[in-house]
Structures are given as structure tokens and as C-alpha cells.
Amino acid sequence: MPRTHGAGRVTTLSEVAEAAGVSLSTASKALNGRAQVAPATRARVQAAADRLSFTPNALARSLLEGKTGTVGLLTSDLEGRFVLPILMGAEDAFGAGQVNVFLCDARGDAIREQHHLKALLNRRVDGIIVVGRQTDPRPSLGQDLSVPVVYAYAPSDDPDDVSFTPDNVVGGRIVTQHLLDCGRTRIAHISGDPSYAAATDRVEGSQAALADAGLAPLGAPLFGAWSEQWGRDAAAQVFARHPDVDGIVCGSDQIARGVLETARDLGRSVPEDVAVVGYDDWQVLSTNSRPELTSVDANLQELGRTAARAIFAAIDGDPAPAGVERLPVKLVIRGSTIARR
Amino acid sequence: MPRTHGAGRVTTLSEVAEAAGVSLSTASKALNGRAQVAPATRARVQAAADRLSFTPNALARSLLEGKTGTVGLLTSDLEGRFVLPILMGAEDAFGAGQVNVFLCDARGDAIREQHHLKALLNRRVDGIIVVGRQTDPRPSLGQDLSVPVVYAYAPSDDPDDVSFTPDNVVGGRIVTQHLLDCGRTRIAHISGDPSYAAATDRVEGSQAALADAGLAPLGAPLFGAWSEQWGRDAAAQVFARHPDVDGIVCGSDQIARGVLETARDLGRSVPEDVAVVGYDDWQVLSTNSRPELTSVDANLQELGRTAARAIFAAIDGDPAPAGVERLPVKLVIRGSTIARR
DNA sequence: AAAGCGACCGAAAACCCTTTCGGGACTGTA
DNA sequence: TACAGTCCCGAAAGGGTTTTCGGTCGCTTT
Structure with a gap:
């Protein structure tokens, strides 16, 4: 570390060279492990550099090399x-x-x-x-x-x-496939703000997974906001319109948290009655809920x-x-x- | 913007000077608004710089000025x-x-x-x-x-x-004072990991506020983890031991979320039966809960x-x-x- | 003892910019 | 016409480092 406090004065290579009794170029070579320097000389320069706590100026070096x-x-x-x-x-x-x-x-x-x-x-x-x-x-x-x-x-x-x-499309697909693998067939989708590609892409993947399985989604996907509040409201709608729903794909963990809360209020147990999946795996939300959320980690x-x-x-x-x-x-x-x- | 793509080649001031038919120093003065340059010359240099999309090299300048x-x-x-x-x-x-x-x-x-x-x-x-x-x-x-x-x-x-x-001590104090101002007198404290100064400092301020009001806390503060899970568990303990609790100061918003959930499970309405405050004002938690959390914003x-x-x-x-x-x-x-x- | 060779060191250029200072050209006045 | 003054421009140094290349010195070999 440079030696002086506050004031910008910093040791320079020529000072090191002088202290070691060698030339500038020799000092440079000694410190950079270049050949053409006697071991004894190298040690002397090294010692001087340490004593003065020399720090090479990266600016000058970058200027030369053209790379910073x-x-x-x-x-x-x-x-x-x-x-x-x-x-x-x-x-x-x-x-x-x-x-x-x-x-x-x-x-x-x-x-x-x-x-x-x-x-x-x-x-x-x-x-x-x-x-x-x-x-x-x-x-x-x-x-x-x-x-x-x-x-x-x-x-x-x-x-x-x-x-x-x-890859949000694939994300929507795999999370939906997971619900299918769990034996769910009546699957609804609650997503966030439809002006986000993240919302539409995930829905697209999810629908594709359902189609591949020969299933139709349970009503059109619900779009709203990326909030728990929307999750709560949308879940209430879903449960009202489709009492037989057994899986809900959510566009985010926040939405999923809201869905969990409404399910709880309505006495639907998760995952037994209805399985719920989030998205993003925002751990403060996904691992703190009851039950903890299955989600997609975008890595x-x-x-x-x-x-x-x-x-x-x-x-x-x-x-x-x-x-x-x-x-x-x-x-x-x-x-x-x-x-x- | 520099003109070439990929390869590091970038226009230099001397190239600009040459293009404008003036010397290096004149080009510098022209571009930096220094005096001693005829308006016509300045314009010519400026034009050349634009044409070559010249970008001054901050490294060289820093090297000179000693400030980066x-x-x-x-x-x-x-x-x-x-x-x-x-x-x-x-x-x-x-x-x-x-x-x-x-x-x-x-x-x-x-x-x-x-x-x-x-x-x-x-x-x-x-x-x-x-x-x-x-x-x-x-x-x-x-x-x-x-x-x-x-x-x-x-x-x-x-x-x-x-x-x-x-100032966590003052934070603990004001949030507790707020509960007192709301007419609460039987106040418990659920905090996080006691190895954090944040936990102990906030408790300290909270206790001080109670003491100033001539009140004793409702039992010793409970320390645990900074999680919802701990908030849920600790809240259950508090309600069991002190059924008459009417205010709970939490060490974080996460804990407060857990407390809210337990209160809900036990049929205690917030804020009517018991007021709850969080800390940190982590909005994804504090504004998404039901009811929304009073909290402390550390700014x-x-x-x-x-x-x-x-x-x-x-x-x-x-x-x-x-x-x-x-x-x-x-x-x-x-x-x-x-x-x- | 001379020649040759290897090991080591130092001078100088290069990187790009800013700033100072000296000088050249031009205008106006005596 | 000559001189003072003004206005611009250019040469050069300086900032800290790396690298190349030339030079010096000492040792070995014949």
C-alpha cells in the first residue's frame, strides 16, 4: 500500500530505482519477473519497493498496453x-x-x-x-x-x-410439466403485467405444455400486476369460477404468495387440494412461505x-x-x- | 463514439490535429475551450474531431492530473x-x-x-x-x-x-414510541439473531422507550433468526404466555410477516387486537402484507x-x-x- | 594475452494528453 | 518605414510505466 495518508503522494518506480541504486528499466524488469536481471539485484529492488511500499500505476501501464x-x-x-x-x-x-x-x-x-x-x-x-x-x-x-x-x-x-x-418459455413449460407429472390436470394460470415479455413468454410455455399433454387450460390466463395483492384477488376469482382447480401456475413468487394466502383463507390445502408454483425463486418469498414454494430459478x-x-x-x-x-x-x-x- | 468496431483502434488527438491541419496543442486547446484559439480554427478542429469521432483518453489525462x-x-x-x-x-x-x-x-x-x-x-x-x-x-x-x-x-x-x-437504537425507540402513541401498553419484542448488533441495538432503543414511559416489557425479548418461520413460532409463544399482548415490536419485516400470519391463524386481528411493527421497510414484504406493515426505513x-x-x-x-x-x-x-x- | 561470449544493466522511445512559453505574423500608430 | 502591441499557433516538457536494443564488464578458452 502506498505510504502517505490523505495527500495523493505515492511512490513511483524511479524512486524505487534510485533507492535500490539501479536504473528505471532495471527496476521495472526486476519487479516484473523479467529475465536479464541478476538475482541479487532483483532482491535489492524488491526490498526497496517493499520499503517504500511501491504500487505500480495501472494508468501508465494501461496507456502503454492499450488495455485497461x-x-x-x-x-x-x-x-x-x-x-x-x-x-x-x-x-x-x-x-x-x-x-x-x-x-x-x-x-x-x-x-x-x-x-x-x-x-x-x-x-x-x-x-x-x-x-x-x-x-x-x-x-x-x-x-x-x-x-x-x-x-x-x-x-x-x-x-x-x-x-x-x-428462457422464460421453457421455464413456463417445465413448471407446468411438473404439475402434470404430479397428476394435476385442471390447471389455471395467474400471471403479472401483460406488457412484460416475461408474463407472456411464461404463459406461452405453460400453454404449450398443456397442449402437448392434450389438455386445455382452465380458463384464459389472468393477467394483472406482479404483486401479492393481485395474487390474492386472482386466486379468489379462480376458485370461484373453477372450484375443481387442482393446479395453479403463477407468473411470479409474489403472485404465488398471494395465491397461497387466499387458498388458506378458503380452506383449500396446498398441495393436497391444489398445487401452486411460483416463478423466479426469490428465496425470501419462496422459502419463507407455508408450504414453501416450488419455483423456477432463472440462474x-x-x-x-x-x-x-x-x-x-x-x-x-x-x-x-x-x-x-x-x-x-x-x-x-x-x-x-x-x-x- | 470511437469509430472502429471490435478492434481496439481508437482515434487519437494527434490524428484529429493532422486532419484539421493544426498542431497537437492547438487541437487540445480548441477542444477544451481554452482561449488563444481563433474561432475559425476551433470550429475546424471540432469538425475534424466529430468526423473522426474522437474520444479523449481519460487515462492520459488522469496520469497528468494525478486524479482519476x-x-x-x-x-x-x-x-x-x-x-x-x-x-x-x-x-x-x-x-x-x-x-x-x-x-x-x-x-x-x-x-x-x-x-x-x-x-x-x-x-x-x-x-x-x-x-x-x-x-x-x-x-x-x-x-x-x-x-x-x-x-x-x-x-x-x-x-x-x-x-x-x-441509528438502530433510535429506530427501536421511535417505533416503540409509536406503539405507545397508539395507546398500546403491553408490548413484546421479537427480534432476530442476537449476534447481530442490529438486533440488540433495536431492542435497546425499544426498551428505553418503554422505560421512559414507565412501562415494563412483556417478558424478555425473544431472539431467534431473521426469518418468517421464527416470527411465526415466536408469535405463538408470545400469544400463549401473554394473551393480553397488544403490541409487538419485530426486529425485521420478515419476522413481522410471520407474526402477522400467526395472529391471523389465532384469530387476533391486526391492528385492533394487537399492533405489529416491522423494521427495515423492505417493501416487497411491508407493502404486500395484509394489513400493510408499519416499519422503519433506514434511509x-x-x-x-x-x-x-x-x-x-x-x-x-x-x-x-x-x-x-x-x-x-x-x-x-x-x-x-x-x-x- | 587476446579474442569471444554470456550475463547484466541503462538509455531512450513509446503511449496520449495538457500546459507553458516562445515566436511569428499582422495591425495600427508614430 | 519602423516600432509597439496583439493575437494565434506550435514546440516541448511532463506524467509513470514497459520494452527494445545497445553497451559494458568479467570470465573462459585457446
Whole structure:
């Protein structure tokens, strides 16, 4: 660590060289493990560097190499809880190497996004990951940037870009298939805001699973909000219209929590009378309910890692194929579909 | 934006100068609004810069100025939901200016933290904000760093450092005072993991409020986990031992959700029979329950902004006073303490 | 003893930008 | 016409590091 407090004064390599009685270049080679340096000299330089607590200036090095070892993470909305795991996954994948992450939150504001983008380019990041808060396509940053870009969660609307997003259609399918596997046949769907692709995609997968099994859904899917309140209200409707319902696919864990509560109020036991599944596996909701919720984990952290690896590869001149890659999700089975023991 | 795609080649100032038919220095002055440049010349340079989509290299500039306009955000655990709003607040305060944020997640691992710290210093950040996930004091990074450091949420254990943390004692006090103001007198406390300062601090404030009112708590505070499950179990105990309880202070919103559920099961209506308060105002829990939860908002985003401002000031040579500053929290009143209309 | 070779070190360029300072050209006045 | 003054522009240094290439010194071999 640099030695001085507060004031920006930091030891420089030439000071180390002087202290060790060698030239600048020798000091550099000694500290970087280059050959052409006598072991004794190397030790002397090393000692001097330690004594002065020398810290190489990464700026100067980057200036030379043309690579900064930094990546920009451009998020549209930090508040959204989906970006965090993605961000973690990316940070994780980078942290293993020597890459650091510039975090920029655009607040869903295009102007602010442009501003941040410019700042990132000024700082010569080696690549940019754009993380959106919905799975709906978002505007591309454009093709003529000096660094590679990948999109995570929210895919780019330009098919020439590289995007990664969770596969909501398959998610809806597998969670519905699970209900079928549990022997349920009268299955209703309660989803969230229909303006979200996440809502319609999941419904689409779910309906497909039913169709494959030769079953019809129990009424049209109900769309509303991504809230417990909506879950409670919609469940009441479902139970009223279809008293024989034995499975409910929910568009989110929040909705599922509401459904559970209404079922409880109406004296329907879960999972015996009716099985309920959530989506997203937001653990604070899914593992704290009674019974715990079967749900779909979108594996967002892995998605973040994938995006990071793609950026790595692109930086090394080996870009991923353009287009939207839909990453697998996984079913997490808990008590709301299978009775305990 | 730089013009070339993928490959790192980016326009440099000397290329702009050449294109405009002026010298390097003139180009610099023209683009930076310095005087000593004829308007016509300036326009010509500007045009050339636009045409080549020139982007100034922030690295070179930083090298010169000795300031990078970057700040390190060193968090111990991204997963913790407390760091996110703090991070947003900080990012917010910086975003207004020209500062960008390096995000580093140490995963609660001291080695990784040192590693990240070193990387941040190598990159010559102008300052560092350390964000912890608990309000318990954490080890200091030490005094002999070359840049100013402030601690947010988790204060440093070294009183010479600058720390900001929410005031949990006052939080416990005001939320209890609110119950008293609602006419409640038989008040129990269900808290979380007692190894957390957050648990004990809140209890301490709560007890103090009762003592000030000349009241004794209804039994010793119950400590357990920060989960709904514990809230359900503990509430059952409280109702069994103290059937006359009319107010329950919970250590977190999760616990409060559990308490609400048990109250519902036992036919105790909230808030008429018993008023319930949560803590943290985690809105996915507090505004989705029935009734909605009165809670304490720790104002974390403001805490992040405060930390950012403190770093700003310290960078400008005006450090905040050392020690732990406890920032105010605010009571959010909802239906779990006051019946709707 | 001379020549040759290997081991080691240092000078200098390069990266890209900002800023200072000196000088050139032009205008106006004596 | 000559000089003072003004207005622009350009040369050069500086910031910290890495890397290349040339040079020096000592040792070995004949």
C-alpha cells in the first residue's frame, strides 16, 4: 500500500530505482519477473519497493498496453432485483482474473445512459455488459463502438448484437410439466403485467405444455400486476369460477404468495387440494412461505458469468455468435407441489 | 463514439490535429475551450474531431492530473440487500459529477478484500467507500492508505476512521414510541439473531422507550433468526404466555410477516387486537402484507449519498470528523398499527 | 594475452494528453 | 518605414510505466 495518508503522494518506480541504486528499466524488469536481471539485484529492488511500499500505476501501464483490464457494467436500473445476481455473476467471473468493473446506473434514462457510455469509452474499458431489468428487448447501443458489447437479461433489439436472456418459455413449460407429472390436470394460470415479455413468454410455455399433454387450460390466463395483492384477488376469482382447480401456475413468487394466502383463507390445502408454483425463486418469498414454494430459478448468476465470459472472449478476438441466446432455467421443487414425506 | 468496431483502434488527438491541419496543442486547446484559439480554427478542429469521432483518453489525462475521477466501492457482500440501496445512493451522488465507480465484491473474504483493495490503489482511485452488510463494526483497512476511505453501514472498528451507519437504537425507540402513541401498553419484542448488533441495538432503543414511559416489557425479548418461520413460532409463544399482548415490536419485516400470519391463524386481528411493527421497510414484504406493515426505513440511499459526499469532501481536502456518525431513520406508518379509516 | 561470449544493466522511445512559453505574423500608430 | 502591441499557433516538457536494443564488464578458452 502506498505510504502517505490523505495527500495523493505515492511512490513511483524511479524512486524505487534510485533507492535500490539501479536504473528505471532495471527496476521495472526486476519487479516484473523479467529475465536479464541478476538475482541479487532483483532482491535489492524488491526490498526497496517493499520499503517504500511501491504500487505500480495501472494508468501508465494501461496507456502503454492499450488495455485497461476494466469492463463497464451499464445497468438500466439498479433497483430491479434481477440485475443484482447478474452483476454478482459477472463480478465473480472477472474477479478471478485481473479485471475490475465500472458500475453505471442509467436509471432507465436514455440520456443518462449515453452519458455513462461516453464516460466508459473515455476511460477505455475493454468491454461493456448491458444489463436490463426486463426480458423485453431494449434499444441497441449501436454497432460502431470501439469495444465489444454484450447484453444480459434484456436482449438488444438488434439481431447483430450478442444477447443472453433466461428462457422464460421453457421455464413456463417445465413448471407446468411438473404439475402434470404430479397428476394435476385442471390447471389455471395467474400471471403479472401483460406488457412484460416475461408474463407472456411464461404463459406461452405453460400453454404449450398443456397442449402437448392434450389438455386445455382452465380458463384464459389472468393477467394483472406482479404483486401479492393481485395474487390474492386472482386466486379468489379462480376458485370461484373453477372450484375443481387442482393446479395453479403463477407468473411470479409474489403472485404465488398471494395465491397461497387466499387458498388458506378458503380452506383449500396446498398441495393436497391444489398445487401452486411460483416463478423466479426469490428465496425470501419462496422459502419463507407455508408450504414453501416450488419455483423456477432463472440462474441469473450463471447468466452474469456467461455474459462475462462472452466479453472476455470478445476482447480476446473471439466474439460469441450474434443473436439472442436463451439460457436454461431450473425447476426448484418444494412443498407447494409435493406434500412433505 | 470511437469509430472502429471490435478492434481496439481508437482515434487519437494527434490524428484529429493532422486532419484539421493544426498542431497537437492547438487541437487540445480548441477542444477544451481554452482561449488563444481563433474561432475559425476551433470550429475546424471540432469538425475534424466529430468526423473522426474522437474520444479523449481519460487515462492520459488522469496520469497528468494525478486524479482519476474514480472511486472504489468495496463491499463485503453484494448479496446482502442492504448494500444495494447504499450503492445506488453513492452512484447517484457521483453520477451527478464526473465520477465513476469501481465495484468490488469481497464475498466476506478478507484475502479477497485485500486483493481488491490493492487493485483499487493500483488503479489510483481517488477514494474508497467500504460497505458492509451488517451494522456490526468491521476491521479497519488501516490508516496508512494513500486515499481517503469512508465506511458505510458497517462502521470501522477504528475510531479514527470515518463511518456512517443507521441509528438502530433510535429506530427501536421511535417505533416503540409509536406503539405507545397508539395507546398500546403491553408490548413484546421479537427480534432476530442476537449476534447481530442490529438486533440488540433495536431492542435497546425499544426498551428505553418503554422505560421512559414507565412501562415494563412483556417478558424478555425473544431472539431467534431473521426469518418468517421464527416470527411465526415466536408469535405463538408470545400469544400463549401473554394473551393480553397488544403490541409487538419485530426486529425485521420478515419476522413481522410471520407474526402477522400467526395472529391471523389465532384469530387476533391486526391492528385492533394487537399492533405489529416491522423494521427495515423492505417493501416487497411491508407493502404486500395484509394489513400493510408499519416499519422503519433506514434511509439507506441517503446514507449512500452521505458517504459519497464525505468522500468528495475528503478528496477535496476537507475530511469529515472521525468516528461513527449514526444517521437518522424514519418511521413509516401503515395499517398494522393504525386501522384504515 | 587476446579474442569471444554470456550475463547484466541503462538509455531512450513509446503511449496520449495538457500546459507553458516562445515566436511569428499582422495591425495600427508614430 | 519602423516600432509597439496583439493575437494565434506550435514546440516541448511532463506524467509513470514497459520494452527494445545497445553497451559494458568479467570470465573462459585457446
